Amino acid sequence: MTGPKALDTPYASTRILSPEYRIATVGIVLTITLVAFEGMSVGVVMPAVARELNALDLYGISFSAFLIASLFANVVAGLWSDRRGYQLPFLSGVVLFVAGMALAGAAHSAGLFLVARAVQGLGAGASIVALLVMIARVYPEALRPKVFAAVSAAWVVPAMVGPAVAGFVAVQWGWRYVFYGIIPLVVPALVMLVPALRRPSSPHEPSTGPRSRPVAMTLAATATAGGAGALLQGVDLLHQHAVTGALEAVAGLAFLVYGLHRLLPPGALRFARGLPTTVLMRGLFSAAFFGVNSFIPLALQEVKSFDLKLAGIALTTGALGWSTGSYLQSRREGEAYKRIRLGAGCVTASILICMLCVVPGVTGWVAVPAWIVAGFGMGFGMTTVSVTALRQSPVNEQGANSAALSVTDMLGSALAIGVGGALVNLIGHAPDEIATGFVVISLLMAAIGLAATLLAGRTR
16 A cells, blocks of 8 residues: 555645635625625715704714614524524525615605614624624635635725715715615625525534523623613713713613623633633724724814815725735734734724824824724734634534624724713814814723733733
8 A cells, every 4th residue: 555645635725716615705705895885885975864854963873773783683693693504694684784775765754764774783783793604614714814804805995985986876866875776786795605505504512501592692682782872872971961971871881791791702801811802802903993993084174174085085094904904814824812912002003193193283194104004903903803713612602702703893893982972072172172082082092902912812
């Protein structure tokens, strides 16, 4: 007998666009692109929506409705994926997303539009979690970093052209067609994902842990979503009705902690080593980055007199940096915690540099290179967090942990933005007061980024 030859070894593809993965990869990227385009477009048309539906405060409430519904859907879809596979949660999510888009386009009252936004949130939340589980089940571990890099890249085009396209469509045909126009684009994405949806879920023992109980998890998801909504509303009320806002915020925080204790991996709230800290790291990244990202246009317009188009350049370049960082992490080897630490360090340093954009005598354009580096840190570090969390998850808990990643992601950004908005309202809206508020927000978010940098070692 002779030893096996190289040609006898089964071939394992290392490309996400190789024949066996090409259609699934394109379908996943297209689905993410559609969700991203919706997210990037809504902000542009919201003033027109508010005027036509006579609801000037609709902007903030609509995003809260989307967020809270997404939080709930994340958990339910993750649980469903672990118990029954990712196929039905994904298809249900797509149907809800399309229904929400149709309802939004047809809405003739503020109430119906808010319902539509909640339905969209349910659909987007379920679809994204199911896609994460799909990636874990369809692609081998060696390819997952490259898939997540492609997913990150799917946000670049919507970030660059989404607002402009949405504005053009709204001016030419009306804001309703921004919602209607996305619906037919869902069809090719579904067609491309048919092979992956037909693929039977990998056999595995059902989870028997506390996060496998449907009733308990649904109650925890309800407490988390409701607590997040109450906390955000309470924080928003603080500058007008301090006592009422504080009471509502404390009550919301209590429900939020109660829910998170049951939704996240055991030990997450105390940053236990391994998976618990990995999951929470995604929330820290999102809080630090988006807590500043959302206020850059405001600071540049009000303090440095940038127009809306110029103020948005920093956000666009941040998306380019994110895509670059995500691509590079997929090409590098080495210990994951070091990549996470580098990403968090880049975000922290960039926030401190970006803070200078409101300082007298310093050009506002300093925000552009700073936010390219911040985006790079997010792509490099946050994508590594997602890959690491899936690697650390037992097969029968991939859905629950994918949901936990999404929950901490959305909570981190939402709570950071809510606190930032409260600080701006408290400090004041004059240009010099906005500058002060931006500095305070930046310092707070830099502290969160520094915490992520120091805690990265606990993801091992």
